[in-house]
Ligand SMILES: [Zn+2]
């Protein structure tokens with residue numbers, strides 16, 4: 512049970528999703544910014560954001576002709592050069608030799624069918640997503656069949672960190688309380 516009484520910090524879910532949101536800011540796609548973080552035992556294994564493959568001109572600079580056109584969302588995906596955030600996070604793990612089996616992927620948007628298939632076969636066991644983008648019944652069904660859990664995490668505003676000058680004003684009550692509870 513996650514007893515967070517008196518703990519002023521973000522939960523682990525909020526923390527990793529906030530990191531995924533920061534990762535998304537590096538997206539080079541002109542249409543949509545998505546970020547993903549793969550975690551196991553509260554340890555970050557890999558991150559990814561969407562955009563064109565390494566060495567290919569950035570999407571925002573015209574690198575992906577499909578994104579550059581006024582294409583309806585979801586149309587002509589087979590022509591899209593942009594790699595999705597989940598795909599890039601899985602590729603980064605492969606590139607650097609990090610096993611992600613049993614991990615959790617935090618992603619700022621629910622996964623598409625292609626990403627769902629890769630998530631399943633890379634051994635990831637849980638998907639935590641924030642926004643919902645055409646979360647297909649097919650995706651939910653293959654997750655159910657393969658035993659991959661999924662849940663939506665609502666966006667929560669993250670508290671600003673204490674600055675050095677604020678540090679002196681951290682209420683002693685909070686410190687005493689946090690010492691009593693088990694630190695997770
Ligand atoms: Zn793009």
Ligand SMILES: [Zn+2]
Pocket residue numbers: 595596597622623624625626627
């Ligand atoms: Zn995808």
